[in-house]
Amino acid sequence: xxxxxxxxxxxxxxxxxxxxxxxxxxxxxxxxxxxxxxxxxxxxxxxxxxxxxxxxxxxxxxxxxxxxxxxxxxxxxxxxxxxxxxxxxxxxxxxxxxxxxxxxxxxxxxxxxxxxxxxxxxxxxxxxxxxxxxxxxxxxxxxxxxxxxxxxxxxxxxxxxxxxxxxxxxxxx
Numbered sequence: 001x002x003x004x005x006x007x008x009x010x011x012x013x014x015x016x017x018x019x020x021x022x023x024x025x026x027x028x029x030x031x032x033x034x035x036x037x038x039x040x041x042x043x044x045x046x047x048x049x050x051x052x053x054x055x056x057x058x059x060x061x062x063x064x065x066x067x068x069x070x071x072x073x074x075x076x077x078x079x080x081x082x083x084x085x086x087x088x089x090x091x092x093x094x095x096x097x098x099x100x101x102x103x104x105x106x107x108x109x110x111x112x113x114x115x116x117x118x119x120x121x122x123x124x125x126x127x128x129x130x131x132x133x134x135x136x137x138x139x140x141x142x143x144x145x146x147x148x149x150x151x152x153x154x155x156x157x158x159x160x161x162x163x164x165x166x167x168x169x170x171x172x173x
Contacts, residue, residue, distance in 0.1 A: 004029055004049050005038065018042050018062050023055060030054065030070065039073065094121035096132035101125035110165065116157045124165050140165070
């Protein structure tokens with residue numbers, strides 16, 4: 001099978017101590033043209049050589065994460081751990097998908113912005129019910145406990161978002 005992309009060995013970045021390589025398409029597929037530069041991956045196993053899956057822009061995929069099917073990872077999104085992005089999913093913006101998360105459609109995750117202190121983006125993934133904020137990854141309760149240790153305003157704010165997601169999940173049931 002001909003490979004649809006290659007790693008650019010001279011165009012790398014480092015993320016959490018991992019060396020990531022920019023990718024470049026070798027063939028046209030989906031909306032990707034020949035020789036189009038993509039985002040960054042740690043190894044060829046992070047992106048399927050079949051289908052229309054692609055990592056765009058400054059997006060990063062590393063660890064044992066895998067992007068397959070017709071899925072896209074775009075913007076400043078990061079996919080790591082054992083996460084799987086598949087189907088027609090679009091992970092974009094500043095989303096962080098990690099751990100054992102499974103994203104097969106856009107509604108499998110929610111991205112929020114911390115406007116009360118750091119202005120950091122944070123992500124909730126439905127499949128594993130995990131929250132990702134910067135270097136933190138954990139349950140809603142763990143996030144709330146950590147935030148209250150930082151300060152009361154952060155604790156109350158994150159607690160409100162965790163409770164919002166719990167209410168939204170009740171609507172889905």
